[in-house]
Amino acid sequence: MQMFQSSHFCLQPQGDSYTRRSAFDSMLAGCIPVFFHPGSAYTQYTWHLPKNFTTYSVFIPEDDIRLRNGSIEERLSQIPPEQVQIMRENVINLIPQLIYADPRSKLETFKDAFDVAVQAVIDKVTRLRKNIIEGRTEYDNFVEENSWKYALLEEGQREAGWHEWDPFFSKPKGESAGDGSTGSSAEAAKNSWKNEQRDQK
Incomplete structure (x- = not known):
């Protein structure tokens, strides 16, 4: 955490999966996260992070x-220093809704991660009940492989069309990135380690 606190930016590449705990550790330290795949935060934590x-x-x-x-x-x-300062302040303002506060504390003016999640569930149930009463589904032409898009839709949108992040989620596993490498950064790191072990024998 000390390293995060003394840094302006904290790199958050993919690990074994899109997300990693380090992203939240860095934000709790007031460090601006640097993401390399939208699945690392933007499509995963739509309840807790700004669009x-x-x-x-x-x-x-x-x-x-x-x-x-x-x-x-x-x-x-x-990135201009003034913009960096604004971004760090925005990260710090996000901290209350990223943590689960001690229930004995009195955060009367702040919503913690639990409050945010509960409100999001209530809103979703309210929408579902309304749709059931009106005899319609929440989304038109729901496509499972596009499930990440639906949380990003604007109010009133009922169908997920093309999105600028489509290439990140539609790339077949193992497809070459154009430089001879394949798969995720985790896969690349694993292959690199295997090569080092083989060279040492």
Whole structure:
């Protein structure tokens, strides 16, 4: 946590899955998370994180790094210091809704992660009941493989169309990124470790 507290930006690449605990640890320390895949936060935690992800985080597509279309340091250095300060303040303001507060404490002016989740469930149940009464489904032409899109729809939208993040979720597993590498960053790290072990024998 000390490292996070002394850093402006904290890199959050994929691990064995899209998400990782480190992303929340960094935000709790007031550090701006840098994501490389939208599944690491933006499509997973829509109840707890703002839809406008540019207000509290930096997004650099992982293929840009793999294909060497600029460096991480170069991208981050282009953000003005004033903007960095605003983003850090936004991250700090998010902290109450990212933690589960001690029930004995009196957070009368703040909603913690539990409050946010309960309210989101209540809102969803209310919508479902309304739809049942009106005799319709919540979404038109629901497609399971596009399930990540539905939480991103604007109020009143009932169908998920094309989204700028489609390439991140439609890429077949094992497809080449264009530089000879395949799969996720976790898979690449695993292969690298295997190669090192083989070289040592």
